[in-house]
Amino acid sequence: MILVIDFGSQVTHLISRRIEDLGVKTKIILPEDAIAEIALVKPQGIILSGGPDSVYAKKAPTIDPSIFALDIPILGICYGMMLISHL
Numbered sequence: 001m002i003l004v005i006d007f008g009s010q011v012t013h014l015i016s017r018r019i020e021d022l023g024v025k026t027k028i029i030l031p032e033d034a035i036a037e038i039a040l041v042k043p044q045g046i047i048l049s050g051g052p053d054s055v056y057a058k059k060a061p062t063i064d065p066s067i068f069a070l071d072i073p074i075l076g077i078c079y080g081m082m083l084i085s086h087l
Contacts, residue, residue: 001024001025001027001041002046003041003043003045003047004016004047005030005031005063007031007051007053007061007083008050008061009049009051009078012050016028024044031062031063034063038070044072044073045072046067046072046074048074049078050079050080054082055085056086062083
């Protein structure tokens, strides 16, 4: 199972679908549900999807930084990569 954390990208569902085409189950979730969902499904990996915001905006979506201490591979795409670098 790969969790795809959606920060508002137009291609989140496409990313998920392509991973499922490879035979891997995915679940798309919102950033505020991430920690609880990770504990529940114990994913093999996490993708932080993109979004239209800047990590420097005042109300930019974010994620609990404790996600990086869970020893789960994380891939950031667009906004997700910027958020990883920012945090």
